[in-house]
Each structure stands twice: as C-alpha cells, then as structure tokens.
Amino acid sequence: MLDPLDPVVLARAQFAFTVSFHFIFPAFSIGLASYLTVLEALWLKTGKSLYLDLFKYWVKIFAVAFGMGVVSGIVMSYQFGTNWSVYSQRAGPIIGPLMAYEVLTAFFLEAGFLGVMLFGMTKVGKSLHFFATSMVALGTLISATWIISANSWMQTPVGFVVGATGQFEPAGSWWAIVFNPSFPYRLVHTVIAAYLTTALTVGGVGAWHLLSDSANPHARTMFSMAMWMAALVAPLQILAGDTQGLNTLEYQPLKVLAMEGDYEPSPDGAPLILFGLPSGADDSVHDRLEIPKVGSLILRHDLHAPLPGLKDFPRDKWPPVPVVFWSFRIMVGLGLTIFGLGLWSLVARACRRLYDWPWLHRAAVLMGPAGFCAVIAGWVTTEVGRQPYTVYGQLLTADSHSPLAAPAVATSLVVFVVVYFTVFGAGTGYLLKMMGRPPTPGEDELPHVPHHAAGITPAHGIKPTVAP
Amino acid sequence: MNHIDLPLIWAAIIAFAVFAYVLMDGFDLGIGILFPVFAVGEERDQAMNSIAPVWDGNETWLVLGGGGLLAAFPLAYAIILPATYPLMIAMLLGLVFRGVAFEFRWRDPAHRVYWDAAFTLGSLTATIAQGITLGAVLQGIRVADNAYAGGWLDWLSPFSLLTGASLVLGYALLGASWLIWKTEGAAQAHARRMAFVLGIATLIAMAAVSAATPFLHYDYWQRWFSLPGVFLTAQIPLLVLITAAVFFWGLRRGSERLPFLMVLALFFLNFLGLGVSVYPYLVPRTVTIWDAAAPPQSQQFMLIGTAVIFPVIIGYTAWAYWVFRGKAGAHGYH
Numbered sequence: 001m002l003d004p005l006d007p008v009v010l011a012r013a014q015f016a017f018t019v020s021f022h023f024i025f026p027a028f029s030i031g032l033a034s035y036l037t038v039l040e041a042l043w044l045k046t047g048k049s050l051y052l053d054l055f056k057y058w059v060k061i062f063a064v065a066f067g068m069g070v071v072s073g074i075v076m077s078y079q080f081g082t083n084w085s086v087y088s089q090r091a092g093p094i095i096g097p098l099m100a101y102e103v104l105t106a107f108f109l110e111a112g113f114l115g116v117m118l119f120g121m122t123k124v125g126k127s128l129h130f131f132a133t134s135m136v137a138l139g140t141l142i143s144a145t146w147i148i149s150a151n152s153w154m155q156t157p158v159g160f161v162v163g164a165t166g167q168f169e170p171a172g173s174w175w176a177i178v179f180n181p182s183f184p185y186r187l188v189h190t191v192i193a194a195y196l197t198t199a200l201t202v203g204g205v206g207a208w209h210l211l212s213d214s215a216n217p218h219a220r221t222m223f224s225m226a227m228w229m230a231a232l233v234a235p236l237q238i239l240a241g242d243t244q245g246l247n248t249l250e251y252q253p254l255k256v257l258a259m260e261g262d263y264e265p266s267p268d269g270a271p272l273i274l275f276g277l278p279s280g281a282d283d284s285v286h287d288r289l290e291i292p293k294v295g296s297l298i299l300r301h302d303l304h305a306p307l308p309g310l311k312d313f314p315r316d317k318w319p320p321v322p323v324v325f326w327s328f329r330i331m332v333g334l335g336l337t338i339f340g341l342g343l344w345s346l347v348a349r350a351c352r353r354l355y356d357w358p359w360l361h362r363a364a365v366l367m368g369p370a371g372f373c374a375v376i377a378g379w380v381t382t383e384v385g386r387q388p389y390t391v392y393g394q395l396l397t398a399d400s401h402s403p404l405a406a407p408a409v410a411t412s413l414v415v416f417v418v419v420y421f422t423v424f425g426a427g428t429g430y431l432l433k434m435m436g437r438p439p440t441p442g443e444d445e446l447p448h449v450p451h452h453a454a455g456i457t458p459a460h461g462i463k464p465t466v467a468p
Numbered sequence: 469m470n471h472i473d474l475p476l477i478w479a480a481i482i483a484f485a486v487f488a489y490v491l492m493d494g495f496d497l498g499i500g501i502l503f504p505v506f507a508v509g510e511e512r513d514q515a516m517n518s519i520a521p522v523w524d525g526n527e528t529w530l531v532l533g534g535g536g537l538l539a540a541f542p543l544a545y546a547i548i549l550p551a552t553y554p555l556m557i558a559m560l561l562g563l564v565f566r567g568v569a570f571e572f573r574w575r576d577p578a579h580r581v582y583w584d585a586a587f588t589l590g591s592l593t594a595t596i597a598q599g600i601t602l603g604a605v606l607q608g609i610r611v612a613d614n615a616y617a618g619g620w621l622d623w624l625s626p627f628s629l630l631t632g633a634s635l636v637l638g639y640a641l642l643g644a645s646w647l648i649w650k651t652e653g654a655a656q657a658h659a660r661r662m663a664f665v666l667g668i669a670t671l672i673a674m675a676a677v678s679a680a681t682p683f684l685h686y687d688y689w690q691r692w693f694s695l696p697g698v699f700l701t702a703q704i705p706l707l708v709l710i711t712a713a714v715f716f717w718g719l720r721r722g723s724e725r726l727p728f729l730m731v732l733a734l735f736f737l738n739f740l741g742l743g744v745s746v747y748p749y750l751v752p753r754t755v756t757i758w759d760a761a762a763p764p765q766s767q768q769f770m771l772i773g774t775a776v777i778f779p780v781i782i783g784y785t786a787w788a789y790w791v792f793r794g795k796a797g798a799h800g801y802h
Contacts, residue, residue, distance in 0.1 A: 064571045070524055071567035075560045077534045081549025082556050085615065088549075092542025093762040097770045100539040103532045104777045111528045112784040115521030116791055123791050165614065167542070169763040402550040405620040412557040419561050423568050430575040 007404035011083035012397070014413045016383075018075050020376055021420050025069030027375045030144055030191065031198025032062050033137035035225075040130050049441065054218055057439035058202075061431055063118050066110075068427045072420075083409065087390050087400035094160060094168050094177060095150050102146035110139035141191065148190055152183035155382070156251045157391050168391070181251055185244040186382075192237045193378065196338060197371025199229035201435075204368020207361035209438045214355050218439040223364070224354060231342030238335060242298070248385075249299050252392060254317060255385035257310045258324040260295055261285040265309035269302075270295035275329070278322045283311065285325075319387045327380035334374035341367050474768060475761035478540040479750070481774060485536055487739050489529035491642070491732060496523045498643020500566055500591025501636060502662065503584060511655045512584070518650040520570055521792045525785055527563065540767055541760040543614060544750040550616040551609045552601045552623050559597035565590030592636065599635030603628030606745065607684050611754045627680055634673035638735065641666040645728040652795050656724075663727055664719055671712055674738065678705070681745055687753060688745050704741050711737065 036058055043051035077099070080088045088096075116124060116132040124132070159176035160168040170177060203226030209219035249256045257263075261273045263283045272295040276288030293303040300307070310318055341363060348354045386392055390400045496519045506512045519526075537545040549556055569587035573580045604623035611617055644666055647659035682689040692701050711733045718726030748756045761767065 064575065067524075067568055067571045070527070071564040074527065074531055074563055077531050077538075078549065078556050078560055080538060081534070081545050082553050085546035085550045088538055089542045089546035089614070092538050092545065093766040096535065096539025096542060096762065097766050100532070100535045100770050101773055103528065103535045104773060104781070107528045107531060108525065108777075108781040108785070111525035112781070112788050114524055115788050119521050120791055163763065167763070170765040170769070174765075174769050402546075402553075403616055404550075405553075408553050408620040412554070415557070415561060419564060423564055426572060426576075427568060430572065433575070 005406055005410070007406040007409045008398065008401050010406065010409040010413055011401050011404055014083060014409065014416060015079055017413070017420070018072065018079060018416060020379070021424060022069070022072040022076055023375065023379060024372055025065050025072060026140070026143070027194045027197045027372065028201065029062060029066050029069050030140040030194035031196075032058060032065065033133075033140045034195065035198055035202065036062060037130075037134050037137045040133050044126060044130055050217055050221060053439050053441055053443040054221065056443040057218070059118065061434050064427055064431055064434070066114065068424055070111075072424070075416075081402075082412075083402055083404065084390070084400050085402035087395065090167050090395060090400075091154075091391055092167075094153060094157075094170055097174075098146050098150040098153070098178065102143055102150075106139045106143035106146065109142065110136050113139070144191055144194070145187060148187045149178050149180070149183050152186050153177060153180045154391050155186075155386055156180050156182040157394055162394075168394070182244070182247050185240070185247045189237070189240045189244050189378075192233060192240055193371070193375050195229065196233055196237060197375055199226045199233070200338065200341075200364075200367055200371040201369070202226040203230065203364045204366075205435045207364035207368075208436070210355055210361050211358060211365070213438070216438060218441075220355050222439075223361075227342065227345035227349070227354070227364075229342075230338055231346050234335065234339035234342045238339065241332075241335065245299065248382075252385065253308060254310065254313055255319060255324065255382070256299065257308065258319045258321045258385055259328040259381060260299075261288075261321070261325050262295070262307060263310045263321075265307070265312055266296065267306045269293035269297075269304045270299070270307040272298065278325045280321065317388065319385045324381055324385045327377045327384065330377040331374050331381060334370050334377070338367065338370055338374070474764055474771065475540075475757045477771065478536075478761070478767055479748075479757045481778075482533060482536045482540060483739075483743070485529050485532045487736070489526070489533055490739070491735060492526035492529060493523070494639045494735070495519070495642040495646040496526055497566070497591045497595050498639035498641065499647065500587050500643075501595060501640045502643050503588045503591075505662070506655070506658070511651075511658065514651045514655050515647060516570070516573075518647065522789060523567070523570060525788060527567070530563075539770055540762055541750055541757070542762055543760040544755055547609060547611055547614075547616050547751050547755060548601075548605060551618060552604055553620055555597040555601050555604070555623060559594045559601075562590040562593030562595075562597065566594060595636050595639050596632045599632035600624075600628045602635065602742075603631030606631070606681065606742075606752060608753060609751050611751060627684065630673075630680065631677055634670070634677050637666060637670045637673050638738075641670045642728075642731050642735070645731045649725050649728050650795060660719060660727075664716070667712070667715055667719070667731075670734070671708075674708070674734075678741065685753065691745060701744055704737055704744070708734065708737050 036055055039051050039055040039058070042048070043055060080095075113132040113135040116129065117136050120132065121129050157168070158180050159170060159172050159174075161171040163169045202222050206219045206221075206223030206226060209216050210223055213219070245256060245259075260270065261276060261278050262270055263278075263285070269292070271290040271292045273285055273288050273290045276285035276290070278285045296305040296307055297303050299305075310321065344360055344363070345354065348357050348360050354360075388397055389395060390397050499515050499519055503512065503515065506515055534545075537548075565586040567590075569583045569590065573583040573587070576583065600623060603625070607625060607627050609616065609618065610622065641663060644659045644663040648656055648663060651659060682692050692698070711730050715727055715730035715734070718730060746752055748758075750757055750760050
C-alpha cells in the first residue's frame with residue numbers, strides 16, 4: 001500500500017527519523033538539567049564536595065548531550081517548511097506562535113545561561129552560578145511545555161475557525177488553545193518520562209561503577225538517588241499514563257482502539273489483550289492472550305462497560321493498527337519493568353544491601369537505556385495513532401505536504417540518515433566513554449581544561465598525547 | 469489594535485532577528501571558514517575559545533528567524549522553504565557538523581583533525597547555503613495558488629552563486645575582525661593580515677552584487693535609480709565608502725575594536741540596501757508583508773510576549789558576553 005518512492009512517504013520517513021533522533025537528547029537533558037540543579041543545591045547546602053564532583057561529572061556529559069539536542073532541534077524548526085509547507089501555511093497561525101514562544105521563553109534562556117553554567121564556575125560567584133544552572137533547567141521545562149502544547153493541539157485541536165484560504169485562525173481565547181484538552185496529561189506524562197529516563201541512565205552508570213567497586217561513594221550516591229526515582233516516580237508515571245489513556249479515549253477513540261487491538265466492538269466489556277499478532281489482512285488479532293473484561297475496567301473503570309471497535313468507524317480513518325499496537329506494548333512493558341526495578345531496589349534498601357547485590361546492579365545497567373526506548377515507543381504510539389491526520393479530524397497528512405520532488409526528498413533522507421548515524425553515533429560513543437570512567441574526588445570541570453591562576457578556560461586543548 | 473500595522477511590526481522584528489543572526493553567527497561561521505589557515509595548537513584554541521561560550525545563543529536567532537516567519541508569515545515560510553529545499557537541508561546539516569565539533573574536538577584528541585575539518589566544512593556549507601538562499605529570494609520565486617510552483621533546482625543561477633560566494637567572504641571578514649578584538653600576539657597579527665585581504669575581497673563582492681541586482685528586475689532598477697529617490701538611496705553606497713575607509717584606517721592604526729565595529733556597520737548597510745530593494749515584499753514581487761501575514765489574533769498574541777521578553781533576552785545575552793569579555797587566550801580569560 002505504501003509506495004516507498006512516493007515523496008509523501010519519504011517525507012514522513014524523514015520527519016519520523018529526524019524527530020525521533022532529536023527527542024532522545026531533550027528526553028535526557030530535561031531530566032539531567034534538573035538533576036544537576038539538585039546536585040548543585042545539595043553541594044551549596046551541605047558543603048560536601050561529593051556533590052560538586054558529581055555535578056562536574058554530569059555537567060560534562062550534559063554539555064555533549066545538549067549540543068546534540070540543539071543541532072538536531074534546529075533541523076526540526078525547518079522540517080515543517082521544507083516537507084510540510086501546506087501544513088505550515090494552514091496551521092502556522094496557531095502552531096507558529098506556540099513554537100515562537102518556545103524560542104523566546106526557553107531557547108534563549110537555556111542558551112544565555114548555558115555558557116555560564118558550563119564554563120563560568122570560577123568567573124561568577126557560587127550563587128550566581130547556581131542561578132545559571134537553575135535557569136537552564138527551567139528553560140528545558142518551559143521548552144517542553146510549549147512544544148507539548150503545540151503537539152497536543154494537533155491531537156486535540158480547539159479554539160479555531162477555518163478561514164477562507166483554509167488557514168486555521170485562532171478564535172476566542174489563546175488560553176483555550178494553549179491548554180487544549182490533552183495538553184495537561186501529555187505534559188505530565190512527558191516530563192515524568194524524561195525524569196525517569198535520566199534516572200535510569202544515572203542509575204545504570206552508578207550500578208556499572210558499583211560492579212567494579214561497591215565502596216565507591218560517588219557511585220553509591222548516584223545509584224541510590226536514581227533508585228529512589230525509579231521506585232517513587234515509576235508508579236506515578238503509570239497513573240499519569242492511565243489518565244492520559246482515558247483522555248485519549250474521549251478525544252481520539254480510534255487511537256486507543258488501535259493500541260488495544262480492538263477491531264470488533266465489545267458491547268459487554270472489552271478484553272485486555274496482553275499479546276497477539278494484529279493482522280491488517282483480516283482485521284483481527286491472532287494468537288491472542290487476553291484477560292476478559294479488563295480492557296473496559298482500565299478504560300471505563302467498569303468491567304461491563306461497552307467499548308466500540310475499529311470496525312464501527314470508516315476504515316480510511318484508522319491509524320496503522322499493528323504499529324500502534326506494538327509500540328504501545330513496548331512502552332507499557334518497559335514502564336512496568338522500570339517499576340519492578342524500583343521495587344527491587346526498595347527490597348535491597350530494606351535489607352540494607354542496596355550496594356551489595358550485583359544482580360540488582362546488573363539489572364540496573366541493563367535497564368540504563370530503557371527510558372529512551374520507552375519514550376520513543378510512546379511517541380510512536382501517539383504520533384502514528386494520530387494518523388491519517390496531521391491536525392486531528394481536520395487536516396489529512398495526505399493534504400499537508402509541500403510540492404515535493406521525490407529525488408530531493410530521497411536524497412536528503414539518505415543524507416540525514418548517514419550524517420545522523422555518523423555524528424550522533426560518535427557523540428553517543430563519547431558519552432559512553434565519559435560514563436565508563438568513574439567520577440573521582442576533585443573532578444575536573446571539563447576534560448583537557450587545565451586549572452590556571454586566571455581560572456578555568458572553556459575549552460583549552462592540551463597536547464593530544466595526554467589521555468583523557 | 470486596529471490602528472497598528474501588525475504585519476509591518478512583525479516584518480521589522482523578523483528582520484531584526486535575521487540581522488542579529490547574521491552578525492552573531494556570522495563571526496562564528498567566519499572563524500569556522502578560516503579555521504584551516506590557523507596554526508594547529510594555540511591559534512586554533514584561541515579562536516575556538518573566543519566563540520565556545522556564545523555560539524549556541526547566537527544560533528538561537530536562526531531558530532527565531534525560522535520560527536517567527538512560520539508564526540507571523542506562514543505563507544512566506546511555506547513558499548520560501550520548498551523553493552530552497554536543498555539549500556535548507558545543506559545549511560542544517562552544515563550546522564549539525566559545526567555545532568557538534570565544538571564539543572567533540574575536545575573529547576577525542578585522536579580524531580581532532582577530523583572534527584576540525586567537520587567544523588570548517590560545516591561552517592562553509594552553511595554559509596554558502598545561506599548566501600545562495602539570499603540570491604534565490606532576490607532573483608524571484610515562482611508562485612502559483614499560494615504555493616511554490618517551481619522545480620527543486622530553480623534557485624541555482626550565476627547570481628545566486630555570486631551571493632553565496634560573497635557571504636563566505638563577508639562572514640570570513642567578520643570572523644577575522646572578531647579575532648582582532650578577542651585574541652593577542654601572533655594570532656592577532658595573523659587576523660589583522662587576513663582582515664585586510666578579506667576587506668578588499670568583500671568590498672569587490674559587494675560591488676558585484678550591488679551592480680547585478682538592479683538588472684534582475686526593472687523594479688529594483690527603479691527603486692534605486694529613479695528620481696528623486698536616488699538622492700536618498702545614493703547615501704547607502706556613500707556610507708559604505710566611508711565605513712570602508714574607516715575600517716582600513718583602523719586596521720593600519722592597530723585599533724582592536726574599530727575594524728570589527730566597521731564590519732558590523734558594513735553588514736548593516738548591506739542589510740539596509742537589501743531592504744530598499746525588497747520592501748514591501750517577503751517573496752519579491754509576488755507576496756507582500758500583508759499578503760503573507762498570519763491573522764491579527766496570532767500576530768497580536770506573539771507581539772505581547774515579544775515586547776516583554778525581547779529586552780530580557782537582550783539583557784542576559786549581553787550579560788553572558790560580559791562574563792566572557794576580554795581576550796579569549798589559550799590559557800584562560802584575563
């Protein structure tokens with residue numbers, strides 16, 4: 001059905017590829033910026049150099065991840081115009097101001113204070129430096145707020161009229177647009193996801209170093225902080241996900257039905273399909289393992305509540321069911337596993353063996369990247385679940401694209417793939433290398449930065465022969 | 469707010485953002501372009517140090533330019549970007565390489581030579597793409613039914629290649645004169661020599677672009693040479709000559725800041741000249757500022773925030789520059 005040389009398919013692949021790659025970095029830096037703020041606050045409050053060491057250790061990692069987030073993010077602000085100009089022209093009056101506010105209130109804030117946060121510890125006072133760190137963290141959260149608002153409006157559009165040229169024109173209050181019906185749920189779910197993603201990475205790194213030296217105080221602190229997050233925040237995330245699901249059922253029932261694999265209507269309680277093979281050939285889920293009625297219990301909080309099926313709706317309004325079905329299961333499965341890790345750590349803590357159970361540490365290392373996978377799976381669920389629309393119920397994806405030339409889209413897609421894997425592959429390699437080295441007392445501010453009477457240089461290179 | 473011409477205000481804001489981008493990322497990209505001629509070691513490190521704390525903020529103006537155009541003039545955004553498709557992609561990928569090179573070259577000394585090359589090629593690609601885009605917009609874009617109606621290589625012409633090459637020279641000049649300000653010793657002397665040569669080259673390129681522009685369309689010709697407007701428009705080339713004279717005088721006198729400030733003035737005059745040619749169009753001779761404007765509710769909503777936030781942004785950006793004031797040095801700030 002999908003012609004791989006259809007320029008619209010290529011344009012969709014390009015957007016999916018660039019945005020998925022991009023989101024990996026903010027998912028990490030939103031959480032890490034807040035973590036750095038906490039570490040610096042703890043250092044200022046307790047005076048313990050251990051927290052300063054951890055701050056300096058993670059700020060180097062933050063610098064690389066943030067840089068990759070910035071450059072991959074700039075690509076996104078132009079992707080709308082190159083491949084999706086009809087969408088831009090029509091939805092621009094609503095989406096544009098939300099994104100412009102993101103730039104004005106968040107990006108400049110982050111960029112303005114980032115230099116001071118990374119390089120300025122000896123150039124400004126302690127409290128001013130802490131202020132800079134807090135502003136960077138605040139910037140990441142403001143950024144998330146605006147971009148989630150824009151995305152949510154595409155999912156649950158309100159507060160507009162369609163003008164003569166087909167443009168979506170704001171009508172009434174902008175607050176209705178910004179706080180559109182799905183926005184609060186998505187914002188909470190996404191920010192918690194970013195925090196968990198970072199916690200798992202920090203926990204994985206801590207666990208890795210505990211495996212070689214379980215007495216390392218830095219590794220212990222990292223691991224303990226991260227496991228508290230997993231134990232306390234993962235259940236909150238499950239609740240947040242559940243309420244978002246209820247909201248989606250209200251506004252985008254087809255998406256939820258695709259997630260659940262409910263092709264047929266269920267007049268007396270829908271089952272919960274744990275696993276199965278959804279098939280587009282005969283519109284059913286094969287080899288299914290299901291619990292009767294629990295689907296309705298989750299979605300309607302009532303075992304016998306009726307739920308519609310996909311077949312109640314015209315077929316050309318269905319999202320691609322197998323993709324949504326699977327990505328949803330990956331997300332939920334990882335979420336439950338993260339919660340399980342948190343519970344395990346609580347048991348270990350209760351037994352006073354948090355730093356002594358190698359299998360717990362091995363599991364935490366294995367789960368280090370789990371947050372990233374869950375976040376991407378979640379976005380695939382919600383974005384593919386929005387199809388066949390860009391603006392849900394209003395503007396079809398098939399009508400949103402630019403006057404595209406297949407050779408241009410195909411070439412640029414290939415170049416994006418090659419460049420992203422090269423550049424961000426190398427970057428991820430550097431991140432892993434930095435994480436593979438344990439934090440030490442008296443951690444350097446940045447590698448290759450010699451201490452000097454005049455302070456610390458931002459990026460001075462000493463001779464290449466000196467090992468990092 | 470009916471008596472306020474919102475589209476005109478927004479055109480001014482976006483022009484300001486684009487100009488701020490051209491100036492601030494211009495010297496960053498210029499340093500990237502000149503990087504291979506710097507000596508490996510101290511000179512390169514000084515050059516890199518002088519922009520490391522600020523490049524990210526500088527690049528944010530580009531996001532504001534793109535995002536602001538989408539928000540305030542969605543029609544112009546939806547026409548110009550498809551018309552310059554390969555250029556936009558090339559610019560973005562160039563900026564990807566340029567941006568990561570700042571971090572990566574310090575993490576990986578064994579491959580530093582590759583990241584330095586990526587820094588230069590990325591900067592050069594982004595600059596050429598921006599310069600060609602300028603030429604492509606000036607020479608005109610084929611539009612039908614509120615959408616781009618040309619092919620994917622329409623932007624390619626001798627004129628657009630000329631503007632592409634000119635911007636490379638211009639950014640390199642900005643970079644060299646920035647280094648005169650921010651470095652010292654041998655690096656500064658080198659920057660001074662480069663600025664002299666690049667100053668001459670940039671003036672020649674400016675003259676060539678200025679001479680070619682009126683021949684693109686009769687409208688441009690009229691705008692510049694019809695009476696009595698010519699008495700006003702003629703002031704721009706006159707000011708360019710004066711600025712250039714002060715630039716070379718400052719260079720000879722050994723002044724550290726004057727050359728950079730004069731190059732900024734040159735860019736401003738160029739930008740002004742561009743405005744004279746193009747106004748009131750966003751897509752020359754087809755889509756005006758008012759044709760492309762988003763509904764007033766959208767422009768008004770953004771204007772309120774912008775009026776409050778712009779001064780704050782300019783304030784803390786200035787503060788960030790102030791923290792890292794003085795010579796960059798290879799051994800720390802003084």
